[in-house]
Amino acid sequence: MKNNLKISVFLLLSLFCFSAWAQEKSILEKLDEVAIIDQKVMMPMRDGVRLATDIYRPKGDGKYPIVFSRTPYNFNTWGNGEMNTRTMQTALSWVEKGYAYVVQNERGRYFSEGEWDILGVPLTDGYDAIDWMAKQAWSNGKVGTLGCSSTAEWQMAVASLDHPALAALVPQGYGAGVGKIGDFWEQGNWYRGGAGQMLFTNWLYSVQHDPMAPKLAKGIGQEDLLRLQRFYDMSPEYPRIDSKAALSHLPIQDIIKAANGPKGIYEEMITRKPNDPKWFNGGLYHDEQPFDKPSFWFVSWFDVSAGPNIALYNHVRENAVSEMARNNQYLVIAPVLHCSYTRATEDTKVGDLSVGDARLNYDEMITAWFDKWLKGESPELVSEMPKVQYYTMGSNEWQSSDVWPPAEAVMTTMYLDSDGNANTRLGTGKLTSKKPKKDNPDTFKYDPMTPVESYGGNVCCTGNAVTGGSFDQSEMEMRNDILVYTSDVLEEGVEISGFIESYLYLSSDAKDTDVTIKLIDVHPDGKAYNLDETIQRVRYREGYDKEVWMEDGMVYEVKMTPMSTSNYFAKGHQIRIEVSSSNFPRFDRNMNTGGNTYDETEGVIATNSIHHGGKHLSRIVLPMIK
Template sequence: MNRIVAAVVAGVIAMAPMAASAQDYGRYSDAAAQTELGRIAIVDMAVMAPMRDGIGLATNVYRPKDAKGPLPTILWKTPYNELAYSPRTTRNALTWVSRGYAFVVQNERGRYFSEGEYEILGYPQTDGYDSLTWIAAQPWSNGKVGTLGCSSSAEWQLALAAQNHPAHAAMVPQAAAAGIGKVGRFQEQGNWYTGGVPRNLFFIWLYGVDNPQRAQIPSGLDQEERARIVRYNDLDAKKPEVKWSSQIRHLPVSEMLADLGEPPATFETLIARTPADPAWREGGLYHDDMGWGVPSLWFNSWYDVSIGPNMELFNHARSTTQDAEAAANQYVVVGPNNHCAFAALGPNFRSGDRDLGDASFDSDAMVHAWFDRWLKGERGAFSESTPHVQYFNMGENRWRSAAQWPPAEVKTVRMYLRSSGGANSLNGDGRLSLEAPPAGEAPDRYRYDPMNPVQTIGGGDCCNGGLVLAGAYDQRQIEARNDVLVYTSDVLTQPMQVTGFVDAVLKVSSSAPDTDYAVKLVDVAPDGTAYILGDTIIRARYRNGFDRPAMLTPGEVATVQPTPMTISNTFQPGHRIRVEVTSSNFPKFVRNLNTGGANETENSGVVADNAVHHAGDQASYIELPVLK
């Protein structure tokens, strides 16, 4: 194997410090980090790891020069441009090499310098498996590999974990929900849907990532020449800028990218599927009938794109019967940060408009200890007394721990949506009550116009071209609309900690054959600020199941139950609990055009007169997991 050591950027910097611990590397300039990596590491760039079908995946291998024996390995697999010089990759390599590991970064199939055709998640059950086999067979490997990464570098790990590869000793998936097809109550097919409603973020993400006309370097080059090309030609095509705030409104949805001149590709394939389409089983998504075989340290976030499936999968992995050791060694950390922003946790932490105090958590130290335990065999590195669940409770603004999720002490508290028929807007008479409404209480009615949808402000999201800022933003601007039903509790006199899965059950009717129902849970501070905690949505046609779509009978009452919201928040004395109900949350979710047709291929909609019922046996309510 030819060795191409990371280049020194001549004349740019003074000599880097002669030695540094891993935690010091963040203070290096980019050029100094490159220099230090060249000093302590052997760097093999653009090695082609062979897959079973003969395709080669471009791989950088970083390992310590002074290694005395076989090395444990950290594998970071990515669809992004991280083989050419990247400050983040360099610092990651420095950290792991300085700790006595080999650090391997690999481009997914069809991305940048790897051969083959790209597919979302990068074929984890074949390419992922073969990559582990290749690493374990290297003369520098001790046969133990840990997979690490956030977002796209985490999502592929899930289906791989079901393979139980003998070299896959441990994993750290961070913000991994887009790798989940179906798990328990959640069938989001890689976060493409929530409650059967497509999410707009992937349309924007695919515009930037999916490139069927990508440039490729010639096959048959030797490694030294390929490495030279990697260093000097990043193959990172820059597409034209798009004004997504207007483009996201394009109808029909199915032509949103074609309207930009994009050739047919992944987007067109996925937007044509329903939530129950069998084709979702053909890719790299993890489904809960696939088993689990790897000890895992999960990192999730309250304001990420989809916290619910992440926590459901954590519970599922703990219940696996495939591998008792793996089931017993599942740990999760849940912070108040946005997508992949674990390094942002610290003192004086803010989420959106909300001050959450000291959210400090040393995630790096925990990851290091985890891999030392499983890849180096240092059993004392990761304490056996570590709680299986560590989560940040908003409102209390402190970290808590539990043996399970939700904590065993949680009790369900049901609160009913009530009004005198005028819950419209913040100025209406909607209330959230522990007392069930009597028969005869008037329903709440509103008009939903898909051409004037309710705007998304905050909540959980990511990767959307700046359309939505995730976090705990004030909802009063939304609550001022007459097409938003607002239900607010009395002022609390005692703290109420809500920790777990939050369920909403609505009795609804509509003038349309199909429409959506969107729900939010909000913490209202004494000054009136309404901090969003979580949101969910359901397409009415899927109320009986994604495999049993059924249109509404206009005017007839039906039951809809969105997938749960997932939170931990203490509503403090002086605060109030609030639930919002409406029929859109845009641009987070695709608008329902209310026709009952193939929504994503239609170019016009109709107005729906919608209602929420809450009288007698038609009660609508929310169920809160309250920690006593």
């Protein structure tokens, strides 16, 4: 019986591998029919470092526009991986539309020479690549950039260098390329409100290349690279780990080391504070940099960085160098997880929440966008496209607007109130339009050794530590260290679309602590679905260029980093917020000591109070559309 089972498993695996191989072979054969395939072109940068580049262009002697993807990920077309097939499918699609498709590894990644850093420092690599492509005999001199996540994050800072051949951008899920934008000092999603986002700890475990790993000889020729890529692609195999357990290790700076992971840039980056000069020397885009390129931006409501992504879109619309660029910024906001736009179905689910038919014609829109800016055509789809297309959950519909937030949204204040017992959802916490006259502070103890666990949320790249999306929070809300404030049952539906502002008044017996907040849609059956969340490390309440400690007995106003959503709270629903001091491992734990956090192994219990009456009006301000 056991032998028969082994044989069956072996046959199934063999069939799967053969099927994958056959699919890749079929796509490669189709590509070979229509395209000139030039793989492992070692494109020279100004300092002599060469970047591994695969080029696919239509057969013939024509001049073609270029769709350019630059990535830290492995795109080798030989092998049985999903990424291998996807690269060829993407190349085939663009070649059939009359484009050259160029995909390149950042320096220090796989076959590319040099040392890697996040976003492919130096910034000039992107400029040099565009310059090289624009000068090729088969190029029409126009380049458009395309990609999601790490294949998008470098686009904005390179665009600030303003190469004339860079005609248009399509950045998708691009938050880790956003440094400082207005109220957001995330430094590429490394921080939120000065608290560390732990996604990069997990991501770098499985991405950074150990400096001691074997490397190919410098100057190796294309012929040898083409031969080597068929059976050796420089891709490390990282042992699987329990990310949830790994991220609980203290101190934070030793997490990858404790998991026997690769050495690399993590140990240095984890020591940087939000205003460290190194954040401003690499490939992040900051709001003081120029921008003058038409761009088609894609954001997700349940991605790690919807807020700063949308803030960057608004910043470019208002501050791009030319009127042409200011008038040619377009935005799509979908109700999906990170880079999951095309995974929307007629019954799209994010976590446990069904948000209806969230499909959209992404391929047609992006193709029309590039047809306009790279081919000089006038697609009707672009000329009729609204500036902002956004999906409203609850009503489950695509909507459009000329600006974000929608012009009809009215910023409406709701105040936190209770009789001093908002602990758990069974407490007396409420959201009300009336200003509380008496301050009855709600108090809880925050123990960094037993933090509030992340359950769902707006996340990326955390492995099994956090599952992204919307889940019923009602059981979590029975914890005594979560304060719960809920509106009356809505007598009529209301849409909330835009940035949600939060101002909380805090006192604590600790030098420093965190304040967290979560926006919730409570359904008539009592299920409480999370929409967005944020955090503020209180030491940075006066700005990220200094650390200011608290004094016991003093009350401090804490302005939270804005949340973002579009959700219809139907009649019979309730609006709720949760307030606490931890959301782990979505964010790192504040040890409450005033120390560095990254090198601490022990914390202290903080007694924290939220004040909400008299002169201490804790409140949220919601962009309401009635």
